[in-house]
Amino acid sequence: MxxxxxxxxxxxxxxxxxxxxxxxxxxxxxxxxxxxxxxxxxxxxxxxxxxxxxxxxxxxxxxxxxxxxxxxxxxxxxxxxxxxxxxxxxxxxxxxxxxxxxxxxxxxxxxxxxxxxxxxxxxxxxxxxxxxxxxxxxxxxxxxxxxxxxxxxxxxxxxxxxxxxxxxPDHPNPLICEIETYRGCVRYLNGGCSFCMEPHFGRPVTRETEDIISEVRELSGQGVVNFRLGAQSCFFSYMASGVGMTETPRPNPAAVKELLCGIRTAAPGLKVLHIDNATPAIIAEHPKESRKVAEHIVEYCTPGNVAAFGLESADPDVKEANNLNATAEQAMSAIKLLNEVGNIRGGNGMPHLLPGINLLHGLKGETKRTYKLNFDFLRQIYDGGLTLRRINVRQVLITGGNEKEGWTGKKYHGEFLKLKRRINDEINRPMLKRLVPEGTVLRDVYLEKFDGGASFGRQVGSYPLLVGIPYEAGLERFVDVKITDYGFRSVTGVEYPFPINGATVRALEVLPGIGKRRAQAIAAARPFASFGELEKLIDDKNVSGRLGEFISIGNSD
Known part of the structure; x- marks a missing residue:
């Protein structure tokens, strides 16, 4: 068979x-x-x-x-x-x-x-x-x-x-394997969020720590080097106490440490270890234990980690109508806690651990006021000096299992589009500048697509940042990228260190302060044996000084 x-x-x-x-x-x-x-x-x-x-x-x-x-x-x-x-x-x-x-x-x-x-x-x-x-x-x-x-x-x-x-096809790298720690949702007690499938599994069934570690060990033996503990509704609920008695069980830092430490031992060649979902209400209600869990994540996981918070709506009426998992106040407390613990830049250029926010529109009880409340919540985060790795704004998928009565669906689609544009203009771009300031070097960006004159890639991990290089840089290879500019949901940069003696004219043009005329002059004068030779050609200390932060000089680059 x-x-x-x-x-x-x-x-x-x-x-x-x-x-x-x-x-x-x-x-x-x-x-x-x-x-x-x-x-x-x-x-x-x-x-x-x-x-x-x-x-x-x-x-x-x-x-x-x-x-x-x-x-x-x-x-x-x-x-x-x-x-x-x-x-x-x-x-x-x-x-x-x-x-x-x-x-x-x-x-x-x-x-x-x-x-x-x-x-x-x-x-x-x-x-x-x-x-x-x-x-x-x-x-x-x-x-x-x-x-x-x-x-x-x-x-x-x-x-x-x-x-x-x-x-x-992506084995061994950039392949990343999803690892399931448990199935179900601790909020099965009250049916969970109106749109979610996880509570339908009933009481969560949690895998023993050694069983998860054994799976990672086996995958490591098959050459897998990247892992994400993503197949669960809330990582902070792993082995938590009070499951079945409360919808906000107390996190178990010791169990989380045992799991993460065991995974690192079982996969000695590990390159990436990330998590995914977290329930902000649990973090807010148990700050002491949640802080320890976050500290263990920072210690044993790799940088660039994201704990996706399913707030879904900052509107209290929508929360009530859809039995959502957290209030806006609880989400804000959880965002502050993860920023305090995880907003430390790691070796790959990204902060170790940051929250992401999911906002879902089209739910029951939604009005035009909902969109204002959601934007005001995001504005409060940004104005408070906090950082989000990701803001995911989407509309609910209506399925045969949904109770369609009262769901607004696309009723406020115009408001939805206006909200997305406003978030892009006023929140997303400034947030990206805070997340990865100009000049930040993102390590090990895997180039996956060439489109519209630009090469696009991502680091391996949870919700990786989309990185654009505005010239053809090759595909299916890892490069380091120095950030030069920002979109709404992506960043732009150049290879780092930039191979001045081997780069195409188009690539030279996008270096800060170069442009077409200087790029052609640089190409005609190559190869350079020293940075001093390049400085003489540029004849502008401001431009050459900044250029020195990007390039490498060598006959073989």
């Missing part, structure tokens, strides 16, 4: 699988299939797009789940139409896994997810629970199931499926 996994990528509130990420879903399914004795093959949707050949195999597992679709630099999640093309041409059995198998295909915020009815003729099973368990039961019992994996299966399949990381 040949099982082929078509990775259509997931983008969910508690899981990322869009390149360079490899989701845990892929690895668990590979582990379950291997455990059942099947031969496992792996294919990304981007690889399929190049030739659009029908995948080989007996069982095709399509993974799709872009529930919070956004703009992507490289890989793009599989679409409804692409899923239909692949499924209809496959000669064997097809199943659909991931969030799309339950909620449909997201087509943008404020819109209703596309129904699965048109796919039912081509797909044998839509996995409403764990796809890995469904695959295992089909291979061992001959029929699909809709059940959750057991704890023993969870740990066994996580180990057995680690090999599939080697099949990913």
């Amino acid at each position: 040949i099982v082929t996994i078509l990775d259509g990528y997931v983008d969910e509130p508690a899981a990322l699988g869009v390149p360079p990420y490899l989701s845990h879903y892929v690895r668990y399914i590979a582990g379950a299939a291997a455990d059942a004795g099947a031969e496992v093959r792996y294919l990304t949707v981007d690889a399929w797009r190049k030739e659009k050949k029908t995948p080989a195999g007996d069982l095709l597992v399509i993974i799709a789940g872009a529930l919070v679709p956004g703009k992507y630099l490289r890989g793009t999640p599989i679409s409804y139409n692409e899923t239909q093309v692949v499924a209809s041409s496959f000669p064997g059995t097809v199943i659909l896994a991931g969030g799309s198998a339950v909620y449909g295909f997201g087509e943008g915020g404020g819109r209703e997810a596309r129904s699965l009815l048109g796919l039912s003729s081509f797909i044998s099973h839509f996995c409403s629970c764990d796809a890995d368990a469904a695959v295992y039961d089909y291979l061992t019992k001959g029929s699909f199931s809709d059940r959750l994996r057991t704890t023993a299966e969870w740990n066994r399949w996580a180990l057995k499926g680690a090999f599939i990381a080697r099949e990913h």
Whole structure:
């Protein structure tokens, strides 16, 4: 039996699988299939797009789940139409896994997810629970199931499926593997946020520390060097006390330290270790314990880390109507705490640990006043001298599982667009200047795309900053970049140190104070044996003095 996994990528509130990420879903399914004795093959949707050949195999597992679709630099999640093309041409059995198998295909915020009815003729099973368990039961019992994996299966399949990381096009670097610490949400007690899928799992099921460390050790043995503890609703809730009794359980700093320290030991070649989600109410209600957790993150994780706060709305009426997880006041307290602990620049040029803010529009109870309150909240953060790594403003995806009555959807779409423009103009750009001041060197930026005369790349990690180099700098390589300018959600820079003797004329033009005329003169006078020779050519101490901060002189550069 040949099982082929078509990775259509997931983008969910508690899981990322869009390149360079490899989701845990892929690895668990590979582990379950291997455990059942099947031969496992792996294919990304981007690889399929190049030739659009029908995948080989007996069982095709399509993974799709872009529930919070956004703009992507490289890989793009599989679409409804692409899923239909692949499924209809496959000669064997097809199943659909991931969030799309339950909620449909997201087509943008404020819109209703596309129904699965048109796919039912081509797909044998839509996995409403764990796809890995469904695959295992089909291979061992001959029929699909809709059940959750057991704890023993969870740990066994996580180990057995680690090999599939080697099949990913980004292996070993910049590939980053999502690691699941627990599933569910501690707010399951009251149903959680109105739009979220996590509370539907019921009481959180937490993995033992040694089991997580064993998975990291196995992945490290497969050559993986980048990890993100991202597949959970709140990292600060790992092994917390009071789960099941309160929606703001007390963080467990000792357990977090044991986990992070163990991961560093298990993966000696580790390059990146990041987290993702955090609940601001938990941090605000337990500042002492949360501060210790944040300190452990700074000590054992790598710089550039982001704790994404799902505030969703600063409007108290919207919070009440949608049972959101924190008040604006609680979020502000949590933002201050992480700034105090984590806003220290690390070796890769980024602060060690900063919060991000998610704002979601189209929820129940929303009015025009909501947009003003959300902007005023962000303005208060900026005016208070605090730093956010990321402000994510989006519209809710309407799915069949949402209670649509009272949801505003795109009713205030005009206000939404005005808010985004105002945030860009008044908050995002100034915040980026605070985050990475001019002259900051960002280390190990991986160049992924050339478009519109510029090369674009990112560091590996949680919500990495988009970096543009305004000339062709090559692709699929790591470079250091010195920041020179700012967009609304990205920064611009040049390679550092800049190879003055080997750079193209176009690259020379973008150096501070150079321009076309000086670039041509520099190109004609190369090579330079010393910086003094270049100074004489420039004949402007202000320009040459600044240029000296960027360049390297050498015959071979």
